[in-house]
Amino acid sequence: AQSVTQPDIHITVSEGASLELRCNYSYGATPYLFWYVQSPGQGLQLLLKYFSGDTLVQGIKGFEAEFKRSQSSFNLRKPSVHWSDAAEYFCAVGAQERSDMRFGAGTRLTVKP
Amino acid sequence: DVKVTQSSRYLVKRTGEKVFLECVQDMDHENMFWYRQDPGLGLRLIYFSYDVKMKEKGDIPEGYSVSREKKERFSLILESASTNQTSMYLCASRPYLGQGSGANVLTFGAGSRLTVL
Numbered sequence: 001a002q003s004v005t006q007p008d009i010h011i012t013v014s015e016g017a018s019l020e021l022r023c024n025y026s027y028g029a030t031p032y033l034f035w036y037v038q039s040p041g042q043g044l045q046l047l048l049k050y051f052s053g054d055t056l057v058q059g060i061k062g063f064e065a066e067f068k069r070s071q072s073s074f075n076l077r078k079p080s081v082h083w084s085d086a087a088e089y090f091c092a093v094g095a096q097e098r099s100d101m102r103f104g105a106g107t108r109l110t111v112k113p
Numbered sequence: 114d115v116k117v118t119q120s121s122r123y124l125v126k127r128t129g130e131k132v133f134l135e136c137v138q139d140m141d142h143e144n145m146f147w148y149r150q151d152p153g154l155g156l157r158l159i160y161f162s163y164d165v166k167m168k169e170k171g172d173i174p175e176g177y178s179v180s181r182e183k184k185e186r187f188s189l190i191l192e193s194a195s196t197n198q199t200s201m202y203l204c205a206s207r208p209y210l211g212q213g214s215g216a217n218v219l220t221f222g223a224g225s226r227l228t229v230l
Contacts, residue, residue: 009153032217044203044221051217090155094217100171101146101219105155 002027004093006104013081014112021076021107023091033074034092035065036103044090050074061085086111116140117222119204125228132191134225136204143209145187146219147171147179150201159202162187194229201226 003026013019025031035047048059055067065076074091088108094101120135138145144163148156148171158171160179168179176198180188187206191198205219 006155034218043223044219046218049218092156092219100158100161100169101217102158102172103148103156105153 002031002093002095002100002102004091004102004104006089006091006107008107009105010108010110012110012112015083016080019076019078019081019085019109021089021091021109023074023076023104024072025074025091025093026072027093027095029095032094033065033067034094034101035059035063035074035076036090036092037061037087038090038106039087047076047089081109081111083111083113085109117204117206117220119202119222119225121225122223123226123228125230126194127230128195130194130229132194132227132229134189134191134202134204134227136187136189136206136222137185138187138206138220139185140206140208140220141184142206142220143184144207145181146205147177147187147189148203148205149173150203150224156203159189191227194227196229199227199229 005024033050036044037047038044047063048057050057050067058064063078088106090106091104117138146161147159150156157173159177162168162181165184178190202225204222207219
């Protein structure tokens with residue numbers, strides 16, 4: 001079965017610092033990978049997605065993620081964090097052969113002034 | 114823009130009540146999903162539907178059932194609500210599974226926060 005692991009429950013970074021949120025997946029076929037963000041009291045918004053091709057994908061709000069098949073990882077990065085990035089981030093995995101989609105437990109990001 | 118509308122934003126029910134959570138999407142999507150979101154557990158898949166009258170269990174279907182009689186509507190039913198079903202419920206939809214810029218991207222509703230007393 002598909003599964004997604006986000007090892008970090010909570011991360012705190014200073015504003016202006018770089019950010020990396022980790023995501024590992026388990027799936028036998030080629031996965032489709034996603035990052036979603038949920039700001040406090042808001043719905044989930046797609047940040048970026050990977051289907052195939054270039055393993056470094058760019059998303060909205062200055063985020064990027066890199067797919068590493070050998071490590072079964074899809075880590076999210078941002079070079080300089082803004083206070084408005086404080087939110088919960090979810091990694092998700094799907095696949096062309098399947099209809100379902102699984103999410104990780106989420107990483108809550110706190111941004112210090 | 115695709116809209117996924119969940120009929121109730123907040124509900125308070127009593128233990129043993131039958132609860133219906135309704136979800137409607139307006140973009141002719143084939144796939145629809147119900148998740149529950151709990152702190153520290155993320156989104157867990159309850160049921161999904163890949164077409165009208167078709168459904169599959171997700172990871173936590175116990176205590177829930179679903180109905181999809183029309184393409185645009187996907188209902189989650191709690192036959193006899195229990196306190197451990199207090200949670201945020203999220204509905205989502207997406208186009209038919211396949212390659213392409215829109216395929217496989219879920220669009221979520223705003224959520225329904227259910228409290229069972």
